[in-house]
Amino acid sequence: MSNTHGMTPINSAIFGGSLRIQGEKKALTYQARATWQPRHRWRAFSSKLFKISTFLATLLAIAALIYLLHSIAGQGLERLSWDFITSFPSRFAAKAGIKAALWGSAYLTLLTAAIAVPIGVGAAVYLEEFAADSKLRRFVDINIANLAGVPSIVYGMLGLMLFVRLCNFGRSLIAGAATMSLLILPIIIVSAREALKTVPMGIRHAAFGLGATKWQTIRAHVLPAALPGILSGIILSLSRAVGETAPLLMIGALSYMAFLPESLQDAFTVLPIQIFNWSTRPQDEFHVAAAAGIIVLLALLLTVNALAILLRMRYQRKAQW
Amino acid sequence: MVTTNRGQPALFEPSPPYALEVNDINVCYGTSRAVLDLNLKVPEHTIVALIGPSGCGKSTLLRSMNRMNDFVTAAKVTGEVLFRGSNIYGKDADPVLLRRQIGMVFQKPNPFPTSIRKNITWGPSINGYQGNYDELIESSLRRAALWDEVAGKLGESGLALSGGQQQRLCIARAIAMDPDVILMDEPCSALDPGSTLKIENLLLELKERFTIVIVTHNMQQARRVSDYTAFMYQGELIEFGPTDGVFETPKQDLTRDYVSGRFG
Numbered sequence: 001m002s003n004t005h006g007m008t009p010i011n012s013a014i015f016g017g018s019l020r021i022q023g024e025k026k027a028l029t030y031q032a033r034a035t036w037q038p039r040h041r042w043r044a045f046s047s048k049l050f051k052i053s054t055f056l057a058t059l060l061a062i063a064a065l066i067y068l069l070h071s072i073a074g075q076g077l078e079r080l081s082w083d084f085i086t087s088f089p090s091r092f093a094a095k096a097g098i099k100a101a102l103w104g105s106a107y108l109t110l111l112t113a114a115i116a117v118p119i120g121v122g123a124a125v126y127l128e129e130f131a132a133d134s135k136l137r138r139f140v141d142i143n144i145a146n147l148a149g150v151p152s153i154v155y156g157m158l159g160l161m162l163f164v165r166l167c168n169f170g171r172s173l174i175a176g177a178a179t180m181s182l183l184i185l186p187i188i189i190v191s192a193r194e195a196l197k198t199v200p201m202g203i204r205h206a207a208f209g210l211g212a213t214k215w216q217t218i219r220a221h222v223l224p225a226a227l228p229g230i231l232s233g234i235i236l237s238l239s240r241a242v243g244e245t246a247p248l249l250m251i252g253a254l255s256y257m258a259f260l261p262e263s264l265q266d267a268f269t270v271l272p273i274q275i276f277n278w279s280t281r282p283q284d285e286f287h288v289a290a291a292a293g294i295i296v297l298l299a300l301l302l303t304v305n306a307l308a309i310l311l312r313m314r315y316q317r318k319a320q321w
Numbered sequence: 322m323v324t325t326n327r328g329q330p331a332l333f334e335p336s337p338p339y340a341l342e343v344n345d346i347n348v349c350y351g352t353s354r355a356v357l358d359l360n361l362k363v364p365e366h367t368i369v370a371l372i373g374p375s376g377c378g379k380s381t382l383l384r385s386m387n388r389m390n391d392f393v394t395a396a397k398v399t400g401e402v403l404f405r406g407s408n409i410y411g412k413d414a415d416p417v418l419l420r421r422q423i424g425m426v427f428q429k430p431n432p433f434p435t436s437i438r439k440n441i442t443w444g445p446s447i448n449g450y451q452g453n454y455d456e457l458i459e460s461s462l463r464r465a466a467l468w469d470e471v472a473g474k475l476g477e478s479g480l481a482l483s484g485g486q487q488q489r490l491c492i493a494r495a496i497a498m499d500p501d502v503i504l505m506d507e508p509c510s511a512l513d514p515g516s517t518l519k520i521e522n523l524l525l526e527l528k529e530r531f532t533i534v535i536v537t538h539n540m541q542q543a544r545r546v547s548d549y550t551a552f553m554y555q556g557e558l559i560e561f562g563p564t565d566g567v568f569e570t571p572k573q574d575l576t577r578d579y580v581s582g583r584f585g
Binding site for chain 1: 387394417418419420421422424425427429431433434443444447448491494495498
C-alpha cells in the first residue's frame with residue numbers, strides 16, 4: 001500500500017478504504033418504494049394447518065401404542081398371577097409360567113452389562129479423550145455409527161459363528177451374553193462419547209494446568225461429569241438387549257426350559273423367546289399366556305427406562321456449569 | 322491483509338534472572354501462522370502484560386509458555402522456550418511436570434464442579450503434597466483475597482460463588498501449587514469492575530512470590546499492574562519494554578496508534 005497521504009503505515013492500512021466506501025454510497029441512492037404482497041391471511045392459515053398436521057402425527061403414534069396396550073391388557077391381564085411368574089413352562093397352557101424366561105432375561109442382561117459396559121465405556125474414553133484426530137479415527141467413528149444400525153439378526157449370525165462354534169461356548173448363556181454385548185456395544189460407545197463431549201473443555205484445561213496427567217483428569221473430573229449421560233445410555237441399551245429376540249433365536253436359545261441355568265455354560269431362554277414360542281402355538285390358551293408375558297416384558301422395559309430418566313434428572317440438577 | 326513496513330521491532334532486554342525465555346517461537350494452526358519468530362524475556366518476580374488487538378496471537382503465545390497448545394490438535398510450535406535453563410519443547414521435557422511449575426488462570430472462570438476445599442486440594446494431592454492441607458487451603462485463599470468470603474463454607478460448591486469469586490478461587494487453586502510462574506489469559510474479561518479491581522490488587526501482591534504473565538485487552542489494566550509490556554500485532558512482537566515507556570514514549574508508530582486507541 002502506498003503511503004502518499006502523510007499517514008503512518010497503520011493509518012493508511014486501516015482508514016485508507018474510506019474513499020472507496022464513499023464512492024459506493026453514491027451508487028446506492030434509494031429507488032422508489034417497491035410494492036409488497038404480505039399475503040398475511042394465507043401465511044397465518046398455513047401455519048395453523050402445519051400445527052394441526054403435526055398434532056395428527058403425534059396422535060397417530062400414540063393411538064397405535066394405546067391400541068396395543070389395550071388389546072394386550074384385555075387379553076392377558078386376567079392370566080397374570082404370582083403362579084404365572086413363578087412356574088416353569090408346561091405343555092398345559094393353564095399351568096404354564098415364565099419362571100425360566102424371566103430369570104434367563106435377568107441373567108442375560110446382567111452378564112451382557114458386565115461384558116459390554118467396561119468395553120464400551122473404555123472405547124468411548126479412548127476415542128474421545130486419547131485418540132489423535134487421524135484418518136483412521138474418522139474411519140472408526142463412521143463405522144461405529146454404522147454398526148449401531150446393523151440388523152440384529154446379523155449379530156445373531158456373527159454370534160453363532162464366533163461364540164457358539166469358534167469359541168465352542170455352545171448354545172449357552174455366555175454365548176448369548178457375548179452376542180448381545182456385540183449388539184449393544186455401538187450404542188453404548190456412541191452415547192458415552194456424546195456424554196463425554198458435553199463436559200466443558202475448561203474443566204480439562206483446569207486440571208491439565210495443575211499438572212495432572214490425562215488419566216488423572218479423566219478419572220477425577222471428566223468421567224464423574226459425564227456419568228449421568230453414560231449411565232442413561234447404558235440403561236437404554238440394556239433395555240434394548242432385554243427386548244431383542246432375533247439374535248438369540250439365531251444362536252439357539254431354548255424355547256422350552258423346565259429348569260434354571262446354573263452356570264455360564266448352561267442353556268437358557270428369555271422372555272421374548274418364550275412369548276414368541278407361545279404365540280406360534282395353535283391353542284388360544286397359549287395366546288393368552290403370550291399376552292400376559294408381553295405385559296411382564298413391557299412393565300420390565302418401562303421400569304428400566306424410567307430408571308434411566310430418573311438418573312439423568314437427578315444428576316443433571318447436581319452438575320451445572 | 323495489511324502490509325506495512327514496520328522496520329525492526331523495538332525490543333528491550335530486561336536484566337536477568339529470567340523466569341522464561343522465549344526464543345524464535347513460531348506457532349501455526351494448519352497453514353495460518355499465529356505467532357511469528359517471537360523473542361521475549363520474562364524477568365523473575367515481575368508482571369509482564371501481553372497486549373494487542375484481537376487475533377494478534379497473544380493468547381497463543383501465552384499458551385505456548387506451558388504447552389497448553391498441545392491440546393489444540395492443529396497447533397504446531399517450533400522454536401524454544403527456556404524455563405529453568407532447559408527447553409520446554411526439548412525431547413525429554415515432560416509437559417505434566419512443566420504445568421505443575423507454570424500454572425494457568427483462564428479467561429472464563431472454570432472451578433471444578435466440586436467443593437471449594439477440593440478445588441484447592443486436588444492439584445496438590447495428585448502431585449504428592451506432603452504438608453498440612455488445612456493450612457494450604459487457608460493460605461492459598463488468603464493470598465487470593467477470598468478467605469474472608471468463603472471461610473465458613475469450604476464444603477460448598479465452587480460453582481455457587483459469584484463470577485469474581487470463582488476467578489479468585491481459580492487463582493487460589495493455581496497458587497496452592499506454589500508454581501514459579503502463573504500465566505493469566507484475560508482473567509478479568511468476564512468480571513465486573515469491582516472484582517477486576519480486587520484481582521488487580523491481588524496481582525501486585527502475588528509478584529513478590531511468583532512471576533506473572535498476563536494477557537489483557539484492557540490497556541488501562543496493563544498500565545496499572547504490569548512492569549513490562551509486550552505489544553503484539555498480527556503474530557509479531559512489535560514492541561517490548563518497561564510499561565511506562567511503552568505507553569508514554571512508544572518507539573514504534575504501530576504501538577503509539579494502538580495505545581492511544583486509534584485502532585484495536
